[in-house]
Structures are given as structure tokens and as C-alpha cells.
Amino acid sequence: MEFPKWRRVRQHFEGPVVEDIPARVRAELLRVLAPADAPPREPGGLGLAHPRVWPGMRVAITAGSRGIANIPLILQSVVRTLKQLGAEPFIVPAMGSHGGATAEGQREVLESLGVTEDFCEAPIRSSMDVVQIGTTPQGMPVFMDAQAAGADGVVVVGRVKLHTDFKSPIGIESGLMKMMAIGLGKHRQALEIHAYGVPGIRDHMPEVAKVVLASGKVLCGLAILENAFEQTAHIEAVEPARIPEREPELLRQSAAWMPKLPVDDVDLLIVDEIGKNYSGTGMDTNIIGRIRIHGVPEPERPRIQYIFARDLSEASHGNALGIGLADLTTRRLLEKIDFQKMNENVITSTFLQRAAIPIVLDCDCDAIQAALRCLWGVAPKRARILRIPSTLQLEWLYVSEAVWEDLEGRPGIEAAGPFTEMAFDADGNLLTFESA
Known part of the structure; x- marks a missing residue:
């Protein structure tokens, strides 16, 4: 043939690029977690009063299984900023059933993405154990990673983009809300939500995330958007109460930049x-x-x-x-x-x-x-x-x-080059882009 x-x-x-990622992460987190005009607060309190971070506070940072551009550097920058505020941060894998639904498998997924304890300068605490923190109005139990639930607060880090299974009428697809629901809920929550098929991730997932927000554990969300070149285009810290309304706006921007x-x-x-x-x-x-x-x-x-x-x-x-x-x-x-x-x-x-x-x-x-x-x-x-x-x-x-x-x-x-014949190696396989 x-x-x-x-x-x-x-x-x-076309699309913007964040040139100095550590500086942007630091500025965004400080804007939300430690604004200059924040009144003092006694350590240990929950809720939405500022500042949300105090010395010695144990803070869990979510890390998902997606190949997000610059994710090791972003997580490292979150860790460094929280340490600057006196907190004691650690990383939890937040990825539902990925990694074979095992603690070691999820740690391996993170390491393959460059998310290691040495680079991020924080321990990775991987466990499939969860605790129930509430129930949705529809009666679905809501679970949270036991390590995150035992922390004093959680910073939810996630990329906002179109979902691959559904289109949401309210603009909540793949992003911070999904990370709070299926990511922090681990395999147990994934089973609960996916048992309803598409309606589960489209309709129940946002309700599960709202229960997580109502727990008072979430300090803020850190939303990441990418441009069509797989580059970090936008980083934004979002206050917990604003996540459900801000995420649809970020999704529309992400869709506009999508290749x-x-x-x-x-x-x-x-x-x-x-x-x-x-x-x-x-x-x-x-x-x-x-x-x-x-x-x-x-x-x-x-x-x-x-x-x-x-x-x-x-x-x-x-x-x-x-x-x-x-x-x-x-x-x-x-x-x-x-x-x-x-x-x-x-x-x-x-x-x-x-x-x-x-x-x-x-x-x-x-x-x-x-x-x-x-x-x-x-x-x-x-x-x-x-x-x-x-x-x-x-x-x-x-x-x-x-x-x-x-x-x-x-x-x-x-x-970017002339027309050529398809080139195969001795085994009948295409040559790489660089060699073709």
C-alpha cells in the first residue's frame, strides 16, 4: 500500500504566560491568607476570619494525578509561602482511584510527575483512609482524606479545565470543586459519586464539594489555568466562599485558551x-x-x-x-x-x-x-x-x-518542513517527530 x-x-x-511562578503563587496566597489589613485572631479557630494561617498550623496541600505544567514548582512555592507564615505544610495525594487505589500507588504517581518530598520541601502523607465529615442534601455521605481532615486547614490546588465526561449547566467541571470532592474524598468518595454515572459527577460532585467547604477546613483554593501551549497561563487564589461562583468564570477562560x-x-x-x-x-x-x-x-x-x-x-x-x-x-x-x-x-x-x-x-x-x-x-x-x-x-x-x-x-x-514519505524504523514503527 x-x-x-x-x-x-x-x-x-494565543494566550498569556506566568513568567515568575513562585512570585505569583506567593502573592496570591498572601493576598488571601494574610492580607495586610487582617485583624489578629487566636490560633485554632476555624471559619473565614483573617488571617487564616497561624504559626504551627498544620496545613495539607492537595496534589492530583494530572500532568499539570510546572506542578512541582507550584507546590514547592505553596509550601514555601506557608512556611513563611509559620505553618507546617504537608502534601496529600488527591486523586480518587488513581494509582491503583493504593497509598503507595498514589505516591508513585506524584513522584512520576516530579512531586517529591525533596523537591517540594514537605512530607507526602499518602493514605487511602477517609473520615466522614457530613452528608449532602440528597443524602450522599461526604468523605475526606484522613490526613487532611486531621490537619488544621487545607489548601486545594487544582487545574481548571473542561471535563472529559460531561458539560455542566452551572460551569463546575474539572477544577477546585472536583478536587475537593473526588480528590480529597479518595477512592471511597469516587465510588459514591461514580455510582450515579454522569449525573454523579455532574450533579452530585458540586454538592459534595459544598459540604467540604462548609466544614471550614479549606483555607483557600489555588486555581491553575493553562494556555494552548501547555504553559501556566494564570494562577489565582480564591477564598473558600467564592470558589463555587468563581470557578465557572475561570472555566470559561480556560475553554477560550484550549487548543x-x-x-x-x-x-x-x-x-x-x-x-x-x-x-x-x-x-x-x-x-x-x-x-x-x-x-x-x-x-x-x-x-x-x-x-x-x-x-x-x-x-x-x-x-x-x-x-x-x-x-x-x-x-x-x-x-x-x-x-x-x-x-x-x-x-x-x-x-x-x-x-x-x-x-x-x-x-x-x-x-x-x-x-x-x-x-x-x-x-x-x-x-x-x-x-x-x-x-x-x-x-x-x-x-x-x-x-x-x-x-x-x-x-x-x-x-515547518517539506512533504516527506512516512518514515519507519526496522521494526515498522514511525520515527519520532525529531527524527522523521
């Missing part, structure tokens, strides 16, 4: 790596236009006939949840799957199709040939093909000749 030629292309996106594929109609999308560090679903459903949840309609665009997932990121530790969003994969990826970790995650979510194994081919060349063979009425040379590193990295990509015909001359699109 004769494959189409392709060329490397660069997409130009996307350059065309809506694609015959074959080649994704070099899937993984939990790129998206909770391995591949961001907002990018690929596939949800694959029973009863949830699929997005109208983009319209992709076949998705080929080439490999699994090391940072996923074998959790290949999201492989079910693809149509083809490789034996290389299959052999990296830790089924215990993936199955624990997908069964907790209740979205079983997302862990279904697609057709497995021995090498990239075989997978691409199979996809092109199954394009009805489309000659392989005219196939519309895109290749991306991951759904989180869309600045650089490869496009076939048929796609380039739509892109040539479009503002924000730059050809």
Missing part, C-alpha cells in the same frame, strides 16, 4: 502517546470528539473515522484507561498495561467502554495500513491524516497532503 506524504506543521495559539485540531474532518488520527498525565481519559475527549459513555451523545465535531493510539506514557504507570476511545493500537502498548490499575480506575468510573481493547497490530505500519484499508471509497494517497504527540500537545503535528490543502494560507498555521 502506498501511504500519503505528510509534512510537519505548527499551530500558533484544538486544525480540521474537523479526519480519516485517521495518530496519537503517539495516551496517558493519565495527558488527560483523565488518556485522550482528551474535547479534542478527539469521542465520549463513549452509554446514554451520552457524541460531540458533533471533530469527525474522526479512526484513532490509532501508538503507545502509553510511562507516567501512567500502566493505567491505559482511554484506550477504548481508540480503534487501533500496538502490541507495544498492550504489553505496558497494568490491568489491575486500569480496571480499578474504569470500574470506579463505571464507564467500562473506555477500557475496551481495540484491534491490536504488531507495529505502526500494520496499524496505519489497516486503517487506510478500511476507509470506504478513499484512496490511501488521499487519506486525511493527522499525527500528534498527545491530545495535550497540539502545537506541532503532521498533516497529510489532503489536509494541507485545507490549511494552506490559513492564519495561525505554518508549514
Whole structure:
């Protein structure tokens, strides 16, 4: 089979960048936790009176499983600022069922992201133990990580972005509220919320977060937004009482900065790596236009006939949840799957199709040939093909000749090289972007 030629292309996106992350984190936290005009307060009190941090205060800092840009530096900056205020901070993994729903597995996830005790300058206290702190008006029990519940306060750190499972009518999707509910609630809360499927994370999750806020444990939220280049674009500390109203505004800004594929109609999308560090679903459903949840309609665009997932990121530790969003994969990826970790995650979510194994081919060349063979009425040379590193990295990509015909001359699109043949190594696998 004769494959189409392709060329490397660069997409130009717009969005701000936080140049001095430690300074921004420090300024934001001090603005909320220790304003200059704050009246004095006796140590040990809860509630919303300022200042919220006192000498010797034990403060838990949440750390999630996503591959957030600069997250080790952000957490280090939170630790240093809290120590400046006299507090005794520590980090708790806040990631529901990820890491195989084990304390050691969740610590490993953090370490793979660069979140270590040495770098962040604070102990990591990983435990799956929880305590019940209340009940929602709908009757759902609300749990909190036992280490965080035993602290004097919690700083909730999380990235705000569109969720990969649902669209919220109130603008609460993936962000601080979800971190308080499913992150701090650990595996126990994830099971409670996901037992209701999409209504659980869309409707019950915000109510669980409100109970966490009402506990008085949350000192503030630290919201992180990223631009289309996977750079830190905005960092903002939010007072507890304002989180439910501020997060929808931050979500709208995050959506405006979010990248996307350059065309809506694609015959074959080649994704070099899937993984939990790129998206909770391995591949961001907002990018690929596939949800694959029973009863949830699929997005109208983009319209992709076949998705080929080439490999699994090391940072996923074998959790290949999201492989079910693809149509083809490789034996290389299959052999990296830790089924215990993936199955624990997908069964907790209740979205079983997302862990279904697609057709497995021995090498990239075989997978691409199979996809092109199954394009009805489309000659392989005219196939519309895109290749991306991951759904989180869309600045650089490869496009076939048929796609380039739509892109040539479009503002924000730059050809970064001539058309070339698809290049494979001796085992039939695509060369890397740098080598191709």
C-alpha cells in the first residue's frame, strides 16, 4: 500500500504566560491568607476570619494525578509561602482511584510527575483512609482524606479545565470543586459519586464539594489555568466562599485558551502517546470528539473515522484507561498495561467502554495500513491524516497532503518542513517527530 506524504506543521495559539511562578503563587496566597489589613485572631479557630494561617498550623496541600505544567514548582512555592507564615505544610495525594487505589500507588504517581518530598520541601502523607465529615442534601455521605481532615486547614490546588465526561449547566467541571470532592474524598468518595454515572459527577460532585467547604477546613483554593501551549497561563487564589461562583468564570477562560485540531474532518488520527498525565481519559475527549459513555451523545465535531493510539506514557504507570476511545493500537502498548490499575480506575468510573481493547497490530505500519484499508471509497494517497504527540500537545503535528490543502494560507498555521514519505524504523514503527 502506498501511504500519503505528510509534512510537519505548527499551530500558533494565543494566550498569556506566568513568567515568575513562585512570585505569583506567593502573592496570591498572601493576598488571601494574610492580607495586610487582617485583624489578629487566636490560633485554632476555624471559619473565614483573617488571617487564616497561624504559626504551627498544620496545613495539607492537595496534589492530583494530572500532568499539570510546572506542578512541582507550584507546590514547592505553596509550601514555601506557608512556611513563611509559620505553618507546617504537608502534601496529600488527591486523586480518587488513581494509582491503583493504593497509598503507595498514589505516591508513585506524584513522584512520576516530579512531586517529591525533596523537591517540594514537605512530607507526602499518602493514605487511602477517609473520615466522614457530613452528608449532602440528597443524602450522599461526604468523605475526606484522613490526613487532611486531621490537619488544621487545607489548601486545594487544582487545574481548571473542561471535563472529559460531561458539560455542566452551572460551569463546575474539572477544577477546585472536583478536587475537593473526588480528590480529597479518595477512592471511597469516587465510588459514591461514580455510582450515579454522569449525573454523579455532574450533579452530585458540586454538592459534595459544598459540604467540604462548609466544614471550614479549606483555607483557600489555588486555581491553575493553562494556555494552548501547555504553559501556566494564570494562577489565582480564591477564598473558600467564592470558589463555587468563581470557578465557572475561570472555566470559561480556560475553554477560550484550549487548543484544538486544525480540521474537523479526519480519516485517521495518530496519537503517539495516551496517558493519565495527558488527560483523565488518556485522550482528551474535547479534542478527539469521542465520549463513549452509554446514554451520552457524541460531540458533533471533530469527525474522526479512526484513532490509532501508538503507545502509553510511562507516567501512567500502566493505567491505559482511554484506550477504548481508540480503534487501533500496538502490541507495544498492550504489553505496558497494568490491568489491575486500569480496571480499578474504569470500574470506579463505571464507564467500562473506555477500557475496551481495540484491534491490536504488531507495529505502526500494520496499524496505519489497516486503517487506510478500511476507509470506504478513499484512496490511501488521499487519506486525511493527522499525527500528534498527545491530545495535550497540539502545537506541532503532521498533516497529510489532503489536509494541507485545507490549511494552506490559513492564519495561525505554518508549514515547518517539506512533504516527506512516512518514515519507519526496522521494526515498522514511525520515527519520532525529531527524527522523521
